[in-house]
Amino acid sequence: MKIHEYQAKQIFSRYGVPVPKGYPAFTVDEAEQAAVRLSAETGTKVTVVKAQIHAGGRGKGGGVKVIKGGPAEVRTVAESMLGMQLVTHQTGSSGQKVRRLYVEQGLEMVRELYLGAVIDRDQRRVAFMASTEGGVEIEKVAAETPEKILTVHVDPIAGLSAYQARQLAFGLGLDKYAKTTVTSFVKLASALYELIVKEDCSLCEINPLVVLKNGEVVALDAKINFDDNADFRHPAWEELRDKDEEDPAELEAKKAGLNYVSLDGNVGCLVNGAGLAMATMDIIKHYGGTLGVTPANFLDVGGGASQEQVQKAFKMILSSPKVKAIFVNIFGGIMKCDVIASGIVAAAKELGLRVPLVVRLEGTNVELGRKILSASGLAISSATTMADGAKKVVEAVTAKGGAA
Amino acid sequence: MSILVGKDTRVLVQGITGGAGSFHAKQMLDYGTRIVAGCTPGRGGETFESKVPVFNTAREAVNASGANTSVIFVPPPGAADAILEAIDAGCTLVVCITEGIPVMDMIRVRRVLDAQTAGPARARLIGPNCPGVITPGPTGQGCKIGIMPGHIHRPGNVGVVSRSGTLTYEAVGQLTALGIGQSTCVGIGGDPVAGLDFVEVLELFQNDADTQGVIMIGEIGGSAEERAATFIKEKMNKPVACFIAGTTAPPGKRMGHAGAIIAGGKGTAAEKIRSLEAAGAKVAPTPSDMATTLQSMMR
Numbered sequence: 001m002k003i004h005e006y007q008a009k010q011i012f013s014r015y016g017v018p019v020p021k022g023y024p025a026f027t028v029d030e031a032e033q034a035a036v037r038l039s040a041e042t043g044t045k046v047t048v049v050k051a052q053i054h055a056g057g058r059g060k061g062g063g064v065k066v067i068k069g070g071p072a073e074v075r076t077v078a079e080s081m082l083g084m085q086l087v088t089h090q091t092g093s094s095g096q097k098v099r100r101l102y103v104e105q106g107l108e109m110v111r112e113l114y115l116g117a118v119i120d121r122d123q124r125r126v127a128f129m130a131s132t133e134g135g136v137e138i139e140k141v142a143a144e145t146p147e148k149i150l151t152v153h154v155d156p157i158a159g160l161s162a163y164q165a166r167q168l169a170f171g172l173g174l175d176k177y178a179k180t181t182v183t184s185f186v187k188l189a190s191a192l193y194e195l196i197v198k199e200d201c202s203l204c205e206i207n208p209l210v211v212l213k214n215g216e217v218v219a220l221d222a223k224i225n226f227d228d229n230a231d232f233r234h235p236a237w238e239e240l241r242d243k244d245e246e247d248p249a250e251l252e253a254k255k256a257g258l259n260y261v262s263l264d265g266n267v268g269c270l271v272n273g274a275g276l277a278m279a280t281m282d283i284i285k286h287y288g289g290t291l292g293v294t295p296a297n298f299l300d301v302g303g304g305a306s307q308e309q310v311q312k313a314f315k316m317i318l319s320s321p322k323v324k325a326i327f328v329n330i331f332g333g334i335m336k337c338d339v340i341a342s343g344i345v346a347a348a349k350e351l352g353l354r355v356p357l358v359v360r361l362e363g364t365n366v367e368l369g370r371k372i373l374s375a376s377g378l379a380i381s382s383a384t385t386m387a388d389g390a391k392k393v394v395e396a397v398t399a400k401g402g403a404a
Numbered sequence: 405m406s407i408l409v410g411k412d413t414r415v416l417v418q419g420i421t422g423g424a425g426s427f428h429a430k431q432m433l434d435y436g437t438r439i440v441a442g443c444t445p446g447r448g449g450e451t452f453e454s455k456v457p458v459f460n461t462a463r464e465a466v467n468a469s470g471a472n473t474s475v476i477f478v479p480p481p482g483a484a485d486a487i488l489e490a491i492d493a494g495c496t497l498v499v500c501i502t503e504g505i506p507v508m509d510m511i512r513v514r515r516v517l518d519a520q521t522a523g524p525a526r527a528r529l530i531g532p533n534c535p536g537v538i539t540p541g542p543t544g545q546g547c548k549i550g551i552m553p554g555h556i557h558r559p560g561n562v563g564v565v566s567r568s569g570t571l572t573y574e575a576v577g578q579l580t581a582l583g584i585g586q587s588t589c590v591g592i593g594g595d596p597v598a599g600l601d602f603v604e605v606l607e608l609f610q611n612d613a614d615t616q617g618v619i620m621i622g623e624i625g626g627s628a629e630e631r632a633a634t635f636i637k638e639k640m641n642k643p644v645a646c647f648i649a650g651t652t653a654p655p656g657k658r659m660g661h662a663g664a665i666i667a668g669g670k671g672t673a674a675e676k677i678r679s680l681e682a683a684g685a686k687v688a689p690t691p692s693d694m695a696t697t698l699q700s701m702m703r
Contacts, residue, residue: 090656119511119596119597121596121597121626121627121628122626122631124510124511124514124518126511139668142668143669155515156508156511156512156515157512197508200506200507200508202507227507227508227662228658228662229480229504229505229506229507229662230506230508232480232481259659259660261657261659263654271570272570273568273569273570273573273660274568274569274594274659274660274661274664275566275567275568275570275572275594275621275623275649275660275661275664276568276570276571276649276691277659277660278568278623278624278650278652278659278660278664279574279647280691281652282649282650282652282673282690283690283691283692284652285651285652286651286689286690287690294652298653298657298659298660300660331570331573333551333552333556333569333570334551334553362574362577363556363573363577364555385692386574386690386692387690387692387693388692390690390692
C-alpha cells in the first residue's frame with residue numbers, strides 16, 4: 001500500500017526524522033492559508049507547492065513549484081495545479097489527477113543525497129542504501145554507476161547500529177559539512193529504522209535527503225510503502241488510504257477477497273491460484289500476442305473461493321467493455337470444479353453472456369463441473385488443456401474481428 | 405527414496421482445531437500421513453478425529469508424540485510465532501502453509517533459522533504461503549503435508565519444486581497424464597522472505613538416487629531463479645525443465661503473491677529465462693508444456 005508524501009512526512013515527524021514544516025491543502029484557500037501560516041511560523045520567504053499523487057517524478061512533470069512571491073503566488077500556483085492531470089514516468093501517458101497539495105517551507109540546502117531502505121530478498125534483511133546522487137532516479141544510478149550506492153544490511157536482532165550509519169555518513173562525505181552533520185545523519189537513520197520496523201514498511205525512501213547550510217540533514221521528500229500483509233496490526237492505515245489513487249476495479253475485487261490487476265488486453269481471465277493466473281496470461285499472449293489478443297486482467301479467485309466470489313469475479317470481467325472473450329482456467333485442488341461452474345452459470349445467466357466463453361476445468365469434481373456447464377444451455381466452449389483453451393480463446397477473438 | 409518427507413515422517417499439526425487446520429488434517433490422514441499430534445494453545449487434552457491428541461504447546465506435543473515435522477495452519481498474526489515454537493520444540497522440518505505473514509516477522513524467523521548450528525538437528529522451513537510438500541505413495545508409503553490434492557500424484561522419479569501452488573498441480577497433472585510419477589513435490593511458496601530456496605531443494609534432488617529429473621517452476625520477483633541457474637550449471641547433472649510465470653506481468657504490480665513483483669526493473673521473467681537457458685535448463689515455451697519439456701530431456 002502506498003501513501004502520499006505529506007502522510008509519510010507526518011509519520012517521519014512522529015519518529016524524529018527531520019522534515020521541513022508544511023501543511024496539506026485540498027483547496028486553493030487552504031493552500032493560501034498554509035503559506036500564510038508557514039511564513040508566520042518559520043519566517044520563510046520561500047514556499048514549495050507539491051502535487052500529492054502516488055507516482056514519482058513529480059518535479060519533472062510540473063508537480064513541484066518553488067515560490068518566492070508569497071501567499072498570493074501560492075494561490076495562483078495552487079489554482080493551476082489542483083485538478084491538473086500530472087504526467088510522470090510512473091503514471092502512464094494519461095497521468096494522474098491532482099486532488100491534494102502539500103505546501104512546505106523552502107529550505108536552503110548545500111547538498112542533495114539519497115537514502116532508502118528496502119527489504120533485501122536475497123539477504124533476507126532490511127538494507128539501507130545511500131548515495132551522493134540525490135534527486136535523480138535511484139534505478140538509473142543503480143544501473144549506470146552502481147559503485148555510487150553504499151549499502152548496509154541490518155541484523156533484525158541488533159537493529160541498525162550506529163557504526164553502520166556512520167559507515168554511510170562518512171561514505172557520503174558528510175564530515176565535509178559541519179561537525180554535527182555526521183551525528184545528525186546517524187540520528188536520522190536510526191529513527192528511520194525504528195519507523196520501518198514498527199510501521200511495517202516494505203519500502204522507505206528519502207530522495208532527496210538534503211544537507212542544510214547549518215549542516216543539519218533533513219528529509220526533503222518522503223516515500224513510504226506499507227507491507228499489505230501487516231494491515232491486521234495497523235488499523236490506522238485505512239485512514240491513510242487514498243481511494244482516488246487506486247484502480248476502482250482492483251479496490252472492488254479486494255473487498256470481495258479477490259486478487260485482481262487491470263491490464264490493457266482484451267481477454268478476461270478467471271483463474272484459481274496466483275501462479276496459474278499469471279501463467280494463463282502468459283499463454284494467451286504466447287498464442288495471441290502477434291494477433292492482437294492479450295490478457296485484460298490478472299484474476300486469482302484463490303484456493304477456497306465460494307460460489308458468490310466466483311460469481312462476483314465473473315461479473316467484474318463481464319462488465320469491462322474491453323473484454324472480447326473470456327478464458328476460465330481452473331485446476332481444482334481444494335477449489336472444487338462444481339463450485340466454479342455454478343458461479344459462472346449464475347453470473348452469466350444474470351448478466352447475459354455477450355462474449356465468447358472458453359472454460360478449462362481440471363481436478364476435483366471435474367465431471368460434475370462439466371455437467372453443470374453443459375446443462376446450463378450457455379454457449380460455452382470447453383477446453384481440455386491450458387494450451388487448447390488459450391488457442392480457442394484467441395480464435396474466438398480473431399474470428400469476431402475484435403482484436404483491434 | 406524421496407526428499408524431506410516419507411513414510412517415517414511423524415507430523416505435528418499446529419492450528420489443528422481451526423477451520424483450515426482441521427479440514428486439511430483430515431485430508432492428510434486420509435492420504436495416509438502419520439499425524440501424531442496437534443497443537444492449539446488452550447485446547448490441550450482434546451482429541452482430534454478420535455485419534456490425534458491435541459496439546460497446548462509444540463514442545464509438549466513433540467515430547468509426547470515424537471513428532472519430527474510440523475505443519476502450520478495458524479493465521480498470520482500468530483504464524484511466525486508458531487514457526488519459532490516448532491523450531492524450539494525440535495522439529496527438523498517446519499512446513500508453513502499460512503499466507504499473509506508480515507515480512508518483518510519473516511525476517512526475524514529467518515534470523516533464527518540462519519543462526520542454527522549445522523548438523524542433523526538443524527531445522528528447515530518450507531514456505532510460508534505454500535501448498536506444502538508431498539512424497540506420493542499408497543497408504544503407509546506416501547506422505548502428504550499441506551493442502552495439495554493428493555489424488556493427482558503418482559509415485560515415481562521426477563522432483564517438482566515451485567513458488568506457486570496451482571501451477572504445481574498443473575505440472576503434476578501433466579506428468580501423471582503422461583504416466584510419469586513424482587519422487588517429491590515441494591512448494592517453496594510465494595513470499596519474498598521464506599525458508600528453503602530453489603537451490604537447497606535442487607541440491608536435495610541432485611543427491612536423491614530416486615530422482616531422475618526435475619521440474620522447477622519460478623515466477624517474477626527476486627533472484628532465486630538466477631541463483632538456481634548458477635547451481636544447475638555448476639552442480640547438477642540431472643535434467644531440469646523450468647517454467648517462469650509472469651512474462652506478461654506489468655512492472656511494479658504485486659501479482660497475487662507478495663513476492664511476485666517486478667521492482668525497480670529487477671526480477672523480470674525474461675531475465676530469469678535467459679539465465680536458466682544459459683545454465684543448460686530447458687524452459688517450457690508455455691505452461692502447458694512443462695511435463696513434455698522434461699520428458700524430451702529424459703529420453
